[in-house]
Amino acid sequence: MASxxxxxxxxxxxxTPDAGLPRRYAEASGDMNPIHIxxxxxxxxxxxxxxxxxxxxxxxVARAHTEAAGDPLALKRLAVQFRGMGFPEQEIRVTATVxxxxxxxxxxxxxxxxxDNRIIRNGEAEFTx
Amino acid sequence: MASxxxxxxxxxxxxTPDAGLPRRYAEASGDMNPIHIxxxxxxxxxxxxxxxxxxxxxxxVARAHTEAAGDPLALKRLAVQFRGMGFPEQEIRVTATVxxxxxxxxxxxxxxxxxDNRIIRNGEAEFTx
Numbered sequence: 411m412a413s414x415x416x417x418x419x420x421x422x423x424x425x426t427p428d429a430g431l432p433r434r435y436a437e438a439s440g441d442m443n444p445i446h447i448x449x450x451x452x453x454x455x456x457x458x459x460x461x462x463x464x465x466x467x468x469x470x471v472a473r474a475h476t477e478a479a480g481d482p483l484a485l486k487r488l489a490v491q492f493r494g495m496g497f498p499e500q501e502i503r504v505t506a507t508v509x510x511x512x513x514x515x516x517x518x519x520x521x522x523x524x525x526d527n528r529i530i531r532n533g534e535a536e537f538t539x
Numbered sequence: 540m541a542s543x544x545x546x547x548x549x550x551x552x553x554x555t556p557d558a559g560l561p562r563r564y565a566e567a568s569g570d571m572n573p574i575h576i577x578x579x580x581x582x583x584x585x586x587x588x589x590x591x592x593x594x595x596x597x598x599x600v601a602r603a604h605t606e607a608a609g610d611p612l613a614l615k616r617l618a619v620q621f622r623g624m625g626f627p628e629q630e631i632r633v634t635a636t637v638x639x640x641x642x643x644x645x646x647x648x649x650x651x652x653x654x655d656n657r658i659i660r661n662g663e664a665e666f667t668x
Contacts, residue, residue, distance in 0.1 A: 425569060438567035439598040440554060443611040464614065465601050469568045469594040482572040485593065489618030489663075534618075 423474035462496035552603035591625035
């Protein structure tokens with residue numbers, strides 16, 4: 411059992427999705443929107459290129475917590491705001507800081523960023539530890 | 540532009556993940572925990588078999604909203620509670636009911652279930668319409 415105190419940081423998770431990731435995530439998640447998998451289409455609607463699925467980035471936020479907890483079933487609640495577009499071939503960094511502890515429940519403030527581009531903000535996660 | 544009123548239901552999303560889905564989602568999301576991809580391991584820890592990733596089910600909740608909005612960038616906020624384990628080869632049904640409308644922002648109460656097994660509960664989503 412891990413022991414957490416308010417103010418603790420969870421281990422940072424860093425992951426760099428490769429160029430083919432959005433297509434694989436599209437096929438696995440069922441979200442085949444062309445802005446994720448069709449470079450020409452993405453550019454035609456004003457994007458610099460294919461963008462990551464927001465839920466892929468959210469999955470990394472979840473993973474930072476389940477890995478910290480050491481239990482894939484530990485995550486009980488997750489809330490995020492989607493505030494920026496993420497791109498393949500750029501490192502995603504997930505950070506989380508403990509903001510409350512009640513018994514075996516730990517609540518964090520969490521976000522995901524690519525450089526200065528904070529793609530997921532105001533996240534809140536609750537897990538058992 | 541869609542027009543929503545409090546009490547409206549979004550189109551229901553139904554999807555049945557096949558037996559190979561957890562492995563594909565694992566590889567695409569980076570969450571390779573064996574409870575999702577190793578039947579023997581899953582059984583050894585008391586599960587009836589491999590379970591779905593919670594974030595896969597959450598992705599279906601997100602998709603119900605982006606498809607209703609007709610815009611993959613419409614989803615601004617998503618919060619869920621993970622309350623049951625989902626399984627491949629069983630239909631997931633995502634339902635959402637509008638509980639607030641403010642300008643172009645629509646807020647729903649949403650959940651995902653497999654039969655009577657409500658795997659994602661107390662969901663709240665906000666999207667632009």
